[in-house]
Amino acid sequence: MIHAGQLIERTLHEQGRTVTWFATQLCCTRPNVYKIFRKETIDIHLLWRISYILGHDFFRDLSD
Template identity: 40%
Template structure:
C-alpha cells in the first residue's frame, strides 16, 4: 500500500520551527502577508513556483522530500 504523499505546508512549518523562524518572517521574505502565508501553509500542496521560492528563502530543498516519497512508493500498488 502506498504511503500518503507529503503535506507541503506541514513540511515548511516543521522546517521553520527547526530553523527558529516564524511564518511572519517567511511571509516578509516571500513578499506577501502573514495571512496569505498561513493560507498557503495550511494546504497539503503548494504551487511548484512558490515551493521553489520558499526553498531558496529557507535554504532547504523541500523537493527532496517528494523525491524520497516517490522512490519509496513507485513500485507499490
C-alpha cells in the same frame, strides 16, 4: 503523501524563524503564509521560492 504545507511549517520552526519573517521574505501577508501551511500541494514556482528562502530542498523531501 507528504503534506507540503506542514513540511514547510515544520522546517520554518526548526530553523527558529517566525511567520512574520517568512511573510516578509515571500512578500506576502501572515494570513497568506498560514494558507500555505494548510496546502497539501504547492505550486512549483512557489515551492522553489520557499526552498531558496529557507535554504532547504523541499523537492527532495517531497519526491521520496
